Amino acid sequence: MHSTPEAGRGRATLMLCHFAGMVDLVALPVWVGTLAQQYGFDLEHAGMIVTAFLLGAVAASLVAAPLYNRLPRAACAFGGYGVAALAFLAAARVADFGTLVPLHLVAGIATGTALSVTHGTIGRSLNPHRLFAMAGTALGIGAVVFYGAVPPVVAAHGGAALFLVFAGLMGAAALACALGFPHVTAAGRIHVGTAPLPRAAWCAILGVACMALNQALTFSMLDRIGVLRGFGQDRVNGVLVVCGLVNLLPAAVAGLLQKRVNPVRVALVAAPLQAALALVVTLSAGFLPYAIAGSVYPAVLIFTHTFLFGLIARLDPSGRALASTPAMMMTGSAIGPALAGSVAMRTGFGGQALLALIVGAAATLCFALVARRAAAQAPVAAPTHH
Template sequence: METNLSATTAAEANPGTARDAAARHGALGTLALMIAHCAGMVDVVALPVWVGTLIGAYRLDPQQAGLLPTLFLAGAVVSSLFFSPRLNRLPSRVAATLGFCVAALVFFGLASTGRYPVMAALHAVAGIAAGCGLSFTHGTFGRSRNPHRLFAIAGLTLGFFAIAFLGITPGVIAVQGGQTLFRIFAGVMGVAAITSALAFPSLRPKRVAATPAEPRFDRAVWFGMAGVACMGLTQAMMFSFVQRIGLDRGFGFSAVTATLIALGFVNLFPAPIAGLLELRIPGRRVVLAGPLVQAALALVIAQSAAFAPYAAASSVLVAVMIFTHTFAFGMLARLDGTGRAVAATPAMLMTGAAIGPVLGGTLVKQYGYGSLGIAAALIAAMAVFCFSRLERRPN
């Protein structure tokens, strides 16, 4: 089933109207987009298990372990920066399918090596490939009839994926070894490649000769993108070490795993709630409050010596990011009707997220876990400043 999202003649003359002319995706197209979103955003779910496995199973120190996901995320940033401006000029289904297919093959290769230089190179290549698929996924979101609502559905889907991943993967890795993590990643990317090939909505490339140069982003768009990147940095920095903080403070494997599963269940709610509240809460208020709440939770996780506050803060850490980013996504989609800004969502999130694991690992190695909370507070201040530059609009 193929749903054409090509613009009408009028829309081709003005890229800003592309979203208004977009057709409905249909059930299969939406399903393919949801699966692609989960695959491309696997780091949001997997970082604590990813870093924890690299430390526990591969015997890497925190800095080395943090660097590998950083290379994956850096590759995704570079890929997104390259492909997002080309959203309206390349075949979306083909690009998404090839991206996830290459990522699957690379992760399968990672499962068969333990040499650090090879692992580093393969992480970067996997990030480039997955970033390509995710850029076209989010660009297609941005050219839908209601980007805010579609992104909210994607957040709910990611919550279900998180429950399955965090509930199953740690136990499987404990029994079968660290290489199992990369086989699971390969399977996730492979499923995304297959569903993208069969049902990914098709954005027909525009005729370049008939289309004037697309306008530059407004300053508010750039500030909004920087604010999302700051939140992504805090998210990745803290989430990478949630598992290790709990284990190193003696909370026990079962208790920490239960916390991660609870996190997955909590993640089911912020996206649909954000979708329902789209017209009831000004988006600007949400994006200004989000970084502050995120920093408060980070301080609790980093400083707590007791299990209860650690578990409570950890279980809602990702939910704050999902809720805030859903509103930020909708605001950016309205500010830029071409879809290019939201197609750069991987670059926004992963610019910060790419720095997060290695920054967190360096801070932990030098100053201990408590330093993560202080860093989160400083980054939150930058995020609030960036979001404050967004125009005062109803949403």
């Protein structure tokens, strides 16, 4: 018997798959920091290794998303997370740039495929906003555990420990998919096969990609900025733990506010706010402003993305746009670490601050276009009532 996204088991599987697939949102600073600290790569090369994983995920998502309604979804999810687990197991046994890059690329392609069918399935559920909020809360809980446990383990046992943690996480998701990946039918959701995506959906997708880029630009360097400013690794790790605790809230709050707040207005406030926090993180000479801005920084994207996920589900009920969520999130994430590393090495953290401002302005413009188009289709932009 098939499980559904509304059933307890199906919901739990989707939440675990979301956490495993979106681990980069949580792990970026630890990932880049580990490659620099434990393996001795400079910021640019450390960023490029993480970028290989994210580019693989983007490419896979771009291929899988348009085919969402024709793919064997359970097989894609199980196979994707299974292959990613094996790739990270292999990465734990090597230490050279030339081998780590292709292994990260394979892990990324596999993860992106599995995550696309996961997000498409959440998008085809009866209440995508609520289910995505629950998945985001699961990611927040996972982040607290990750920040509390992984940096000390990496410090004690070396960089390979990080890849073993990733392998375990992907393996757990693969096992959950094998036991029962939820099945979606057209019931309760409009089934649209091949109609082109509305322009408002494209603008929202681009806006999310810009916010994800800003997230990755600043967050991937959070650890290094703190250490290079002389705040000390222990205090920086403390900021990450607080960051994890703060991240428990935004998705849950977004779930509660579903019918009370217009998603487009949320996005128009969030994009400039995110850029402002990036400026504080990159330019602050004192620990306290850096710590406060760094702690709440990822929460802005998690909160906003929950609303935009629900909005895009209404703009495109077929699930295809939401199956491209990994591409939306990870295009930015993919460019971020390598771009941030090379900008920081050439122009310092001031150059990074300027970049965050430009990207924030682009995101705000995208959401302004969504607002204009949504005003013309008022029923789409208004929060839905069941």
